Amino acid sequence: MYTIATFTLVPVGKDISISKYVAACIEELKTLNVNYTLHANGTNIEGDWDEVFSAIKQCQIKIHDMGPQRIFTTIQLGTRTDKKQQMENKIDSVLKKIK
Amino acid sequence: MYTIATFTLVPVGKDISISKYVAACIEELKTLNVNYTLHANGTNIEGDWDEVFSAIKQCQIKIHDMGPQRIFTTIQLGTRTDKKQQMENKIDSVLKKIK
Amino acid sequence: MYTIATFTLVPVGKDISISKYVAACIEELKTLNVNYTLHANGTNIEGDWDEVFSAIKQCQIKIHDMGPQRIFTTIQLGTRTDKKQQMENKIDSVLKKIK
């Protein structure tokens, strides 16, 4: 199942700034060679279901390893079997319909 | 990583009522023998990270098999390494603090 | 628009335990006389759109007043214009379809 997702990992009970944890996750995604885009409220990622969830799990583990003992995580995703669609197609599809 | 999550699977472009799909997912969770609770906006589930995500994946596959070609899914979860906590502990912990 | 929602308020950069903040929000909901149910991953609430969002805003303000300078909030909701449905109807509708 091809999966397009956005996810956010929020360490709780530690620093008020979470950017260093987001940066560590992005470095992890680079190592995993998965397609991602950082946005203001999370990270978009796409790939096969297992690839996407394995990447999120690696980020969760990495952030726990950095110190935070509690992490609150949100994931929002879509799968579709009628056609292959990638993240940039989704955006293009909207943009060309805006008057 | 022990994981407490809530998830919601919304088939898109098919029926306006989604209860039969939620019911099919609950049946799947029963088969998998995972600890879950149905609530008004989703299903709570707990267990090891892999167990939780494997269960959600099985629901996603089962619902696609029932016909819907697009599913929009949300997952919200917490992991903590400082102590073992289960779903009922979380609720108890709040209830005893309400004045 | 009648709105059925679940929401979660997570104070960031403060305590690892967030139950006292959830309890404070529940007390606020009681004062507001809005229909709610606490579950293991958030609070379900229902009512008119403005009533629901006003209640969430009051919780956000109350928790900031308790000290946390950053709050991460998630809201997931449904509105439907084809029929009036309440939280307990949604659950009943699923339960009677489970084999």
Added chain:
Amino acid sequence: MYTIATFTLVPVGKDISISKYVAACIEELKTLNVNYTLHANGTNIEGDWDEVFSAIKQCQIKIHDMGPQRIFTTIQLGTRTDKKQQMENKIDSVLKKIK
């Protein structure tokens, strides 16, 4: 309360493609003159709490007016009282920490 949010409106029981509804919401945001960014899994928006939620409500109403009788909506947001931060600051803050 300055609010940075991402939101997604998914019409249920209607078309499998939702891009025309997203486009209609973007047109609404343009009219409201609110600061937004479209991304692959939703729309980021920022402003005062009331401004942000009023905009989301207008999109919800507009999409119901276009036909869909059920809409599933997710909102994820942050507020912070320690400093004024905007969407582009959040991204910059992460980018300069990536090795």
